[in-house]
Amino acid sequence: MYTDTARRMLCKMLKTDSLLRMASTKISPASRLEGVDKNVWVEFSALAAKHKAVNVGQGFPDFSPPNHVKEALKNVGTMSTNDMIHQYTRGFGHPKLVDTLSKMFSPLFGVNIDPNKEVLVTVGAYGSLFCSIHAFIEEGDEVIIIEPFFDCYQPMVKVAGGTCRFIPLRPNSPKKGNYATSSDWTLDPDELESMFTKKTKAIILNTPNNPLGKVFTRDELQMIADLCVKYDCLCISDEVYEWLLYDHHEHVRIGSLPGMWDRTITIGSAGKTFSVTGWKIGWAMGSANLIRHLQTVWQNSTYACPTPIQEAVAVGFEEEISRLGEEHSYFKELPRELKAKRDKIVKTLTEIGMMPIIPDGGYFMVADASNMKVDLSESENSGETWDYRLVKWLTANKKVATIPISAFYSSGHKSMGEKYIRFCFAKEDETLDKMEKIFKEWAKEM
Secondary structure (H helix, E strand, O other), rough: OOHHHHHHHHHHHHHHHHHHHHHOOOOOOOOOOOOOOOOHHHHHHHHHHHHEEEEOOOOOOOOOOOOHHHHHHHHHHHOOOOHHHHOOOOOOHHHHHHHHHHHHHHHHHHOOOOOOOOOEEEEHHHHHHHHHHHHHHHOOEEEEEEOOOOOHHHHHHHHHEEEEEEEEEEEOOEEEOOOOHHHEEEEOOHHHHHHOOOEEEEEEEEOOOOOOOOOOOOOHHHHHHHHHHHHOOOOEOOOOOOOOOOOOOOOOOHHHHOOOHHHHEEEEEEEHHOOHHHHHHEEOOOOOHHHHHHHHHOOOOOOOOOOHHHHHHOOOOOOOOHHHHOOOOOOHHHHHHHHHHHHHHHHHHHHOOOEEEOOOOOOOOEEEEOOOOOOOHHHHHOOOOHHHHHHHHHHHHHHOEEHHHHHOOOOHHHHOOOEEEEEEEEOHHHHHHHHHHHHHHHHOOO
């Protein structure tokens, strides 16, 4: 219980707080933020939590990371004799981690990567994307973005002052019987070249693609590389799903193609590599002439990443380097496990009438849901696309959370994505079984 004196003081404080909050202000946000305030992950993560839905929407594994990676972090935190591991490390990347990344990727690019000048470690791949865009894009610059695209590309370019030019992957006839695969979605070479102008500064590539799961072939990448060289253009290559490949597909790093190392920034992610998305460690690699500008952005923004987590990621890579090419390498184990989950979810979605597009990489699946008999009349006047309305209906009424695909398209091309929804199959079998059970019950109601 409050004393009389305490009560009077509290009332006085609350009255003062109320008066302060009533004060008028003309403070306005920077105009560059206009139109980038909405975010599909914020909206649909909250919706999934609100309805306690089976979350097959968000892109995070709900299974355990590899033991040697978990043990590495445990050992760093509790058994290290070097107390400096708990203090600031080198701002551009913990020495052990950048050295290990150099050892890991130099053979894959065919370049002797300088760990101090050609690698930057950031807070997640988001940080590397942000630094890449803000280091090179300014007002008047154009950036080509391939659709569907990971949704942060567009706002990052806009905030940097650039202009986005969008080119969609277009579906061809299915190559595998009744099933379409992500390989069936391709770029038109002539259409792509028509996007390049004197103002073009960069193209953003994502392979394997999120959300489609397309793995760009060597020929497709060579076509993009030739245009980058011809028009003296930067390539920002988001390759966070580089180890997740199925059905004998090959991950080709565009930075390894002739003439591309000096004009490509390649972005990777420990979260996607080791199934530890909460660790938020990413990196950018490229020639020193490119990376030094990213370092300038980084040192004047976030500056450094957590030292113990970088140390643990380095230990994880050291272990994988020793296992590289072996069957018990996590880089082989994880795709094997995910392929089984992918095939399981294909069966589930097909049985209820959806038409899945089988991904060749990554851990997402896009499905055509236009055949589903759902009454969405209540949200007809919401102004939202059909896929947004369907996902909200699914989350609220069937307790299954997915993601609308039109969120991965520009405003002019949203109609190309609005009959599709995205599923994440990097989930425990128990999670996928719950989704399957709900969908089978739903099918009985149709």
